[in-house]
Amino acid sequence: MKFHGYFRSSSAYRCRIAFNLKGIRPETEFVNLRDGAQKSDAFRELNPQGLVPALETDGTVLTQSLAIIEWLDETHPEPPLLPPDAVGRAHARAFAQIIACEIHPLHNLRVLNYIKQNYGQDQAGADAWCQRWIGDGLNACEAIAAAQTHGGAFTFGDTPGLADICLMPQLFAADRFGLDLTPYPRLREIRQNCDALPAFADAHPAKQPDAI
Amino acid sequence: MKFHGYFRSSSAYRCRIAFNLKGIRPETEFVNLRDGAQKSDAFRELNPQGLVPALETDGTVLTQSLAIIEWLDETHPEPPLLPPDAVGRAHARAFAQIIACEIHPLHNLRVLNYIKQNYGQDQAGADAWCQRWIGDGLNACEAIAAAQTHGGAFTFGDTPGLADICLMPQLFAADRFGLDLTPYPRLREIRQNCDALPAFADAHPAKQPDAI
Numbered sequence: 496m497k498f499h500g501y502f503r504s505s506s507a508y509r510c511r512i513a514f515n516l517k518g519i520r521p522e523t524e525f526v527n528l529r530d531g532a533q534k535s536d537a538f539r540e541l542n543p544q545g546l547v548p549a550l551e552t553d554g555t556v557l558t559q560s561l562a563i564i565e566w567l568d569e570t571h572p573e574p575p576l577l578p579p580d581a582v583g584r585a586h587a588r589a590f591a592q593i594i595a596c597e598i599h600p601l602h603n604l605r606v607l608n609y610i611k612q613n614y615g616q617d618q619a620g621a622d623a624w625c626q627r628w629i630g631d632g633l634n635a636c637e638a639i640a641a642a643q644t645h646g647g648a649f650t651f652g653d654t655p656g657l658a659d660i661c662l663m664p665q666l667f668a669a670d671r672f673g674l675d676l677t678p679y680p681r682l683r684e685i686r687q688n689c690d691a692l693p694a695f696a697d698a699h700p701a702k703q704p705d706a707i
Numbered sequence: 708m709k710f711h712g713y714f715r716s717s718s719a720y721r722c723r724i725a726f727n728l729k730g731i732r733p734e735t736e737f738v739n740l741r742d743g744a745q746k747s748d749a750f751r752e753l754n755p756q757g758l759v760p761a762l763e764t765d766g767t768v769l770t771q772s773l774a775i776i777e778w779l780d781e782t783h784p785e786p787p788l789l790p791p792d793a794v795g796r797a798h799a800r801a802f803a804q805i806i807a808c809e810i811h812p813l814h815n816l817r818v819l820n821y822i823k824q825n826y827g828q829d830q831a832g833a834d835a836w837c838q839r840w841i842g843d844g845l846n847a848c849e850a851i852a853a854a855q856t857h858g859g860a861f862t863f864g865d866t867p868g869l870a871d872i873c874l875m876p877q878l879f880a881a882d883r884f885g886l887d888l889t890p891y892p893r894l895r896e897i898r899q900n901c902d903a904l905p906a907f908a909d910a911h912p913a914k915q916p917d918a919i
Contacts, residue, residue, distance in 0.1 A: 543846070543847045543850035543851060544805060544809070544844075544847035545847075546809070553794055555794055555798075557794070557797045557801065558801045559800065559801035559805065559808065561800065561804055561808070562796075562797045562800035562801040562804055563797065563801075565796070565797065565800060566793055566794070566796070566797035569793045569796070570793050581778050581781045581782050582765055582767055582769070582778070584774075584777070584778070584781070585769045585774045585775065585777065585778035586767075586769070586774075588771065588773065588774035588777060589769065589770045589771035589774040589775075592771040592773055592774055592807070592808075593756060593771065595804070595808050596771065596773070596804075596807050596808045596811070596812055597756070597758070597812055599808070600808055600809055600812040600813060601812060601813070601818065605843075606813065609836075609839070610826070614822070614826040614828075616826075624821075627821070631817075632756075634755070635755045635756035635757075638755035639755060
């Protein structure tokens with residue numbers, strides 16, 4: 496199993512947490528997104544979309560972080576990353592998708608480059624853009640997380656799962672773009688609980704060999 | 708089961724196709740996104756994110772189209788919407804996520820409103836924005852779809868599934884924003900095959916009671 500990632504990519508970060516929770520250590524290749532290495536012919540042969548993460552396994556290449564994590568959970572079931580019941584899984588996946596489908600796509604590198612180059616935005620303008628979309632999404636995440644009555648340390652219970660795997664990289668990005676996290680007490684509490692686990696702490700961007 | 712949707716929402720359109728493929732007819736409520744009905748207190752109580760689709764079922768509310776479709780596939784397994792093997796499922800989910808996580812979030816209404824209001828873009832500017840992101844994503848989708856060797860009518864085989872469910876609304880949006888689909892021969896072929904099925908044809912935005 497060979498994992499192609501980049502220290503600061505939220506979606507690579509999600510996969511790293513999932514691998515750690517499963518106790519799996521894939522071989523790792525670093526793709527330097529700032530240098531455009533993901534656009535090289537060699538990398539595009541691996542992933543036509545030219546994005547990290549990509550996972551070489553079973554004679555094929557898997558892409559898209561949520562698909563990789565679901566594959567990992569199906570092929571390495573312990574500990575489970577999704578609840579045992581269909582409704583529970585739907586809620587966990589929806590929480591993950593608020594982040595993966597509604598927040599993160601709006602603040603990735605190619606989009607920020609576009610609004611800087613085409614709409615004349617400086618870093619402050621880009622930060623305002625990011626804060627708007629991250630704020631909208633985290634409002635929903637906080638409402639959902641705070642409404643849970645399970646009393647556990649993580650979003651959907653006593654053990655970390657897909658929702659927490661997506662939440663932690665998103666809060667890291669929120670910090671990067673200067674969003675005030677005061678309005679999100681339950682999300683901050685979950686972050687503290689995740690931070691206490693080596694699976695999450697070891698996956699942090701600052702701890703990766705390609706961190707700059 | 709009560710489904711809250713809007714005729715032109717890509718993610719509601721995905722769910723409609725999935726319901727039709729399963730032969731399920733939920734009661735339907737229409738949420739007029741142009742009037743901002745999704746931001747009302749009543750709707751936000753249903754879905755704190757203020758987005759369609761939302762599905763009331765089993766005493767709870769499910770949100771996010773891909774989570775709803777996976778729930779539907781788990782609770783109503785026939786006909787299956789995902790391949791039987793873990794690697795096949797990973798590829799189908801990744802294709803769906805290229806659309807749901809990389810393309811669609813960039814051209815939804817709230818984002819187009821933002822670039823018009825904050826960056827002074829007119830409709831031509833908004834179309835250029837949409838064409839860039841839809842084009843990038845469909846390039847990847849075409850490469851993946853064209854590389855399949857199964858010889859079937861749909862993205863991943865002889866029967867329609869999650870990938871096709873996401874592809875059709877995305878091609879509809881591509882047309883709306885004036886993207887030339889000539890570079891995507893395999894995707895156009897799949898579209899023709901989907902169009903021939905009532906499950907897809909009946910889910911088309913123009914056929915919905917709230918279409919304007």
